Amino acid sequence: MKDAKVFFHSNLKLLRIRRKISQEQQAKLLGFTRSKLTAFETGQTGNPALCDVIKIAEHFRISVDDLLKSDLSTWNESDLRKLETGNVEYVSGKKLRLLAVTINPDNKQNLEYVPVKAKAGYLAGHTDPSFIASLPKFSLPELPDATLRMFPIVGDSMLPIPSGSKVICRYIEDWRKIKPQTACILILNGAQDFVFKFVTVQGNSLSLESLNPEYKPYTVEIFDVLEIWQFHSYQSTQMPEPYGEITQVQVLINEIRNDVKYLKGKV
Known part of the structure; x- marks a missing residue:
């Protein structure tokens, strides 16, 4: 049986470049060293740890399946946008992730x-x-x-x-x-x-x-x-600061700008 093609390395590099950040910045966000990220992107690490793959997939908000098995370089811009935003589910924020919170002794959020x-x-x-x-x-x-x-x-x-x-x-x-x-x-x-x-x-x-x-x-x-x-x-x-004439004028200008924007949205 022929081995399945894996696109993990090229997909990781493509996703980082699309976000316009450096390897050093990306490594810091993922909690990796830059050398580790470089090894991932260049394919020097042939079999990355599953925990690292999951962390990367969650960071970029895509499925592990797409990260490993889909050649994202062949996707059009529209499909890549849908992948990165998770369609309407992500745009609304509802399926972004579970928010980490802490609870006090009264069972209320801190x-x-x-x-x-x-x-x-x-x-x-x-x-x-x-x-x-x-x-x-x-x-x-x-x-x-x-x-x-x-x-x-x-x-x-x-x-x-x-x-x-x-x-x-x-x-x-x-x-x-x-x-x-x-x-x-x-x-x-x-x-x-x-x-x-x-x-x-x-x-x-x-x-x-x-x-x-x-x-x-x-x-x-x-x-x-x-x-x-x-x-x-x-x-x-x-x-x-004291509420002087200049401040009053600025407040009025801001109120007018907001009213105009609101009216434009109703047209």
Whole structure:
């Protein structure tokens, strides 16, 4: 009987290149050394461990069967997109994965905090229950009964919310239900930081806008998004700036822009 053709090595390289990240970045996301990933991509490792194959398949959100037995280089762009997004099931977020959470003695979900020093590890460990269990946990009054997590933000793209604020967010399962201009924390594949933006769903992509008008809007593809957390509230040790005339004008401009976008969506 003729041996079955295996496309694991070429498929792994193709999937990484499609996400436009380096071997070093990809190895870090998978928890491998760069030399190990290189051996996989070049075929030097003829029989990779099953646990590694499963980890790679889950990371790229494809079946082990497709990873091993399908020659993805022969697929057209449309079919590759469907594979990477898992069709409507993945676009909605419902079949993305099971979210790792922790429970307190009262059988309620904890509010986990991802400190700045844990940001890099969150990309690799956000699906790992043991990593989530290692995060600091808090209990605050008057929080909704939902899956919540607290993230630190850095930078001035969402001013007047100051850099260093701790943003509390609710986990979003069905991304299609996000209303236009909803403030969210996004965890992006390959990103070096969390992204805090106003999100608008546009088909299979998301439009991201900053509160600070100095930053231009941009879009990301759904398959590049690992998690979306909707803004609930934030904590800060900084006092807000005085509410001057310039601030009032900016607020009015933002309100007008949002109204125009809403009306356009109704046409």
